[in-house]
Amino acid sequence: MLELVSLSKTFNRGTVNEIRAIDEITLYVGKGEFITVIGSNGAGKSTLLNLIAGTYTPDSGKIVLSGEDITGWPEYMRARFIARVFQNPFMGTCGSMTIEENLAIAYRRGLGRRIRRGISEKDRKFFTKRLSILGLGLEHRLKDKVDVLSGGQRQCLTLLMATLRKPQLLLLDEHTAALDPKTAEQVLILTDRIIRDMNLCAIMVTHNMNHAIEMGNRLIMMDRGKVVFDISGEEKSRLTVKDLLDRFSSIRRERFSEDRMLLVE
C-alpha cells in the first residue's frame, strides 16, 4: 500500500542548527495495516507524516502509494488519497459553516467542478447515516454551526470527514492529545471502529504508550530520525508498557555510551 524507500530529510542544512530529522527510513506498509508510532520528542514522528502527506519534500528517497511514485506530488494532489487528522480539533473543520456544509466539502473533495452543486436530500440522508455512527446525536444537528461543538465532538466530526470517502491512507497526528482523557478515549474507540469497519490503512502518532500498544496491529518506535523498533501481530499483542520503557532506556544508554566515546576520542 505504502512504500518509503531510503527517505531522508535534513533541516537547516549547512548551519549550526542542522538537524537530520529523518535518516534513511525504509518502511513497507501493507493493506489494512494500522501502525502506531511512538518516540521521544524530536524523534521525527511528525516530520515522517509531513513527508508522506507532502507538506515537506524529502531530500532523498522515494514514496510510493498503491504502486504509484508520489514523491514529487504536491500536498493537494496527495490529499485525494491521503487523509489526515491533526492534534488541534479546529484544523480539520470550518467553524463558521454548518455540520452539513463541512461534510459536503469533505464529500466532494477531489471531485471535478462539474459535480459541485447544493446539498441534496440524498446527501443529507447519507450524512445523517454516517453521523449516527458517532453516537453523539450530531445527526439531528445538521444545520448547527461547527463553532458550537465541543473539542471532542469537533474531532469526531473531523475524523468522519477524513474518512467520508475511503482514503488509501489515514494519518493521525496525535489526534487525541488536545482532548481531556475521557473524551480522548471516546475518540480513540471511534477511531478504532472506523479503521476496522472500513479496513483502512492508518498511521497514528501518539505519546501515550498504552494507546500505542492497545491500538493497531503494528507498532514502530522512532529515535533520531530512524525506526529503531518494529513489531506486529502476535508479538505486538503481547507487548507491555514495561517492554517499551526498557526499549527507551536501552536507546538512552546507547546514546550515553556513544557520547562517552566521543568524549574519550
Ligand SMILES: Nc1ncnc2c1ncn2[C@@H]1O[C@H](COP(=O)(O)OP(=O)(O)OP(=O)(O)O)[C@@H](O)[C@H]1O
Ligand atoms: N520546519 C522545521 N524546521 C526546522 N526544524 C524542524 C522543522 N520541523 C521539525 N524540525 C526538527 O526536526 C526534528 C524532528 O521533529 P519532529 O517534529 O518530526 O519530531 P516529533 O517526533 O514529532 O517530536 P514531538 O513528539 O515533540 O512532536 C526536531 O529536532 C525538530 O526540531
